[in-house]
Amino acid sequence: MSAATDHIIVQSSRTSRAASIVALLLLATLLAAPWWAGRADLRLFGEIYLYVALACLWNFLAGYAGLVSVGQQAFVGFGGYCLFALAIFLGVHPMAAVPLIFILGTLISIPVAVLIFRLRGAYFAIGTWVIAEVFRLSAAQISALGGGSGTSLPVDIVRAIASSRSGREHAAYWAALAVAILVIASVYLFLRSRQGLALQAIRDNETAAQAMGIDIWRTKFFVYIVTAGLTSAVGALIFLQKLRISPDAAFSVNDWTAFVIFIVVIGGIGTIEGPIIGTIVFFLLRETLADLGSVYLLILGFVAIVVMLRAPSGLWGFVKSRTGIELFPTTRRVEPRRN
Amino acid sequence: MSIVLKLQDVSKAFGAITVSDELSYELQSGEALGVIGPNGAGKTSMFNLITGALTPDSGSIWFNGTDITGMSAAKRCRSGIARSFQIPQPFGAMTVFENALVAATHGAGLTKSEANEQCLSALEQTGLLPKANILAGNLTLLERKRLELTRALCAKPKLLLLDEIAGGLTEKECHSLVDTIKDIRSTGISIIWIEHIVHALLAVVDRLVVIDFGRKIAEGEPKAIMDSKQVKEIYMGIEVDV
Ligand SMILES: Nc1ncnc2c1ncn2[C@@H]1O[C@H](COP(=O)(O)OP(=O)(O)O)[C@@H](O)[C@H]1O
Numbered sequence: 001m002s003a004a005t006d007h008i009i010v011q012s013s014r015t016s017r018a019a020s021i022v023a024l025l026l027l028a029t030l031l032a033a034p035w036w037a038g039r040a041d042l043r044l045f046g047e048i049y050l051y052v053a054l055a056c057l058w059n060f061l062a063g064y065a066g067l068v069s070v071g072q073q074a075f076v077g078f079g080g081y082c083l084f085a086l087a088i089f090l091g092v093h094p095m096a097a098v099p100l101i102f103i104l105g106t107l108i109s110i111p112v113a114v115l116i117f118r119l120r121g122a123y124f125a126i127g128t129w130v131i132a133e134v135f136r137l138s139a140a141q142i143s144a145l146g147g148g149s150g151t152s153l154p155v156d157i158v159r160a161i162a163s164s165r166s167g168r169e170h171a172a173y174w175a176a177l178a179v180a181i182l183v184i185a186s187v188y189l190f191l192r193s194r195q196g197l198a199l200q201a202i203r204d205n206e207t208a209a210q211a212m213g214i215d216i217w218r219t220k221f222f223v224y225i226v227t228a229g230l231t232s233a234v235g236a237l238i239f240l241q242k243l244r245i246s247p248d249a250a251f252s253v254n255d256w257t258a259f260v261i262f263i264v265v266i267g268g269i270g271t272i273e274g275p276i277i278g279t280i281v282f283f284l285l286r287e288t289l290a291d292l293g294s295v296y297l298l299i300l301g302f303v304a305i306v307v308m309l310r311a312p313s314g315l316w317g318f319v320k321s322r323t324g325i326e327l328f329p330t331t332r333r334v335e336p337r338r339n
Numbered sequence: 340m341s342i343v344l345k346l347q348d349v350s351k352a353f354g355a356i357t358v359s360d361e362l363s364y365e366l367q368s369g370e371a372l373g374v375i376g377p378n379g380a381g382k383t384s385m386f387n388l389i390t391g392a393l394t395p396d397s398g399s400i401w402f403n404g405t406d407i408t409g410m411s412a413a414k415r416c417r418s419g420i421a422r423s424f425q426i427p428q429p430f431g432a433m434t435v436f437e438n439a440l441v442a443a444t445h446g447a448g449l450t451k452s453e454a455n456e457q458c459l460s461a462l463e464q465t466g467l468l469p470k471a472n473i474l475a476g477n478l479t480l481l482e483r484k485r486l487e488l489t490r491a492l493c494a495k496p497k498l499l500l501l502d503e504i505a506g507g508l509t510e511k512e513c514h515s516l517v518d519t520i521k522d523i524r525s526t527g528i529s530i531i532w533i534e535h536i537v538h539a540l541l542a543v544v545d546r547l548v549v550i551d552f553g554r555k556i557a558e559g560e561p562k563a564i565m566d567s568k569q570v571k572e573i574y575m576g577i578e579v580d581v
């Protein structure tokens with residue numbers, strides 16, 4: 001018998017099959033949250049989902065494609081401003097605007113990518129930040145959206161989402177949950193595909209990837225623009241939840257990049273599970289320590305340093321290297337064929 | 340017989356170091372060519388030029404009648420040139436099987452089931468099948484070299500470039516490597532093999548090219564080349580084991 005007929009290739013494990021059952025139960029519970037959670041909790045959960053989405057996307061960009069951006073706030077803010085512009089100027093329903101904003105974010109990131117892909121390493125990172133500043137300054141010029149001080153979503157547009165306040169809150173909650181699931185599923189399915197195989201090869205060794213027939217520029221370009229589109233859609237939902245936008249809030253490097261990098265680094269960069277674990281840790285810290293004011297930021301920094309020293313591949317990397325567990329299995333394993 | 344590869348006056352320098360000096364030769368389809376020369380002569384650089392990891396300062400490179408001098412490395416691989424790296428370059432956080440799969444999927448452009456089949460049989464051929472699920476970063480140096488060969492095979496090349504893959508092997512392992520390369524050759528793949536282990540090389544190749552300071556200083560029938568005065572001078576002090 002030959003090797004080919006004696007073996008099969010599997011891309012899942014018993015743990016991952018068990019995990020997917022748990023995940024479905026969890027998902028059902030979360031979908032029903034408007035019936036069991038309070039108003040404040042619902043809002044907090046919505047925020048957590050949007051951070052999970054942002055962290056997964058940044059991890060996809062930096063942890064897999066090696067594109068260390070410190071300017072993703074450009075797309076968060078772009079998405080937020082597009083939501084307000086589409087709703088106020090063109091009368092687009094805010095929920096219908098979200099998929100549209102995915103497309104707009106993808107399109108605007110194309111010239112940005114062509115420009116900053118000429119830069120390497122630290123220069124690339126600085127380039128992304130400069131682009132984000134250009135976006136912020138441009139948004140501040142739009143006087144119809146309040147210029148530098150920003151604007152609120154007009155009442156009639158807010159009412160169009162749902163007539164009651166709780167209806168609006170539920171819609172925002174489900175939209176946030178949906179986008180988080182969409183982002184995780186997209187990243188997961190991409191990594192399991194042949195393009196995902198190419199991306200992991202690029203992450204490990206660009207010289208060899210190129211020699212094995214992988215077009216590095218094209219793969220990274222695709223990751224960059226899709227990430228930008230999805231980040232813009234998340235940005236739209238963030239400001240749909242807030243109902244108010246200003247250049248400083250929309251293009252905040254702290255809120256949309258620094259915290260996100262913290263989340264990915266402590267959770268585990270280059271894994272799908274890491275950003276989810278990291279977000280949970282981040283919100284646990286924030287909810288228990290936020291009253292401490294600036295001491296809270298010191299503690300965040302301290303946690304980041306301890307994790308980086310003790311578990312450089314993050315909390316999930318630490319677990320994975322000891323147990324080999326993958327909740328989102330992408331590894332292809334060769335197993336003997338059993339009849 | 341047709342010409343698979345042609346180098347025409349290919350030159351490349353890094354500052355004062357000339358790694359390729361008006362290098363020209365041709366490789367016939369199905370031929371196995373051996374390349375020898377002292378360390379630092381520019382042998383690996385020649386592979387870098389053929390595969391597109393380096394671009395020449397002047398001269399041109401032709402593959403199956405097409406000028407590929409300006410073609411990207413990825414496209415050259417997809418059109419049928421695959422290499423092993425002298426210093427292994429594994430995808431360290433991927434398994435041995437996945438390393439091979441990258442080449443079969445992206446280099447050879449195979450469909451999922453074809454690619455799986457190609458990888459399993461190549462891993463069996465090179466003896467790495469028992470290590471298929473191990474992360475490539477955890478392999479020993481010798482296993483990494485075998486992975487280099489496996490991966491290059493999975494790209495289904497028309498032209499296979501091997502860079503010092505026999506170093507460090509025992510006599511028995513060396514024999515089985517020679518048999519493997521003969522098998523590969525018998526499927527019609529053209530081969531260029533850079534190797535210091537001369538007896539292994541001579542068991543396979545039809546012709547030898549000798550390179551020193553980026554220049555081709557001799558070319559011809561292996562036995563005659565090894566007996567020539569020029570080669571003996573270069574290898575003075577190195578035990579040539581024919
Ligand atoms: N990218 C590079 N930049 C500068 N010098 C290089 C580079 N690559 C190779 N060299 C130099 O070119 C010479 C030839 O190297 P190489 O082609 O690896 O030789 P060989 O494979 O024959 O031992 C060496 O002196 C090496 O240091």
Ligand SMILES: [Mg+2]
Nearest residue numbers: 382383384425
């Ligand atoms: Mg060399």
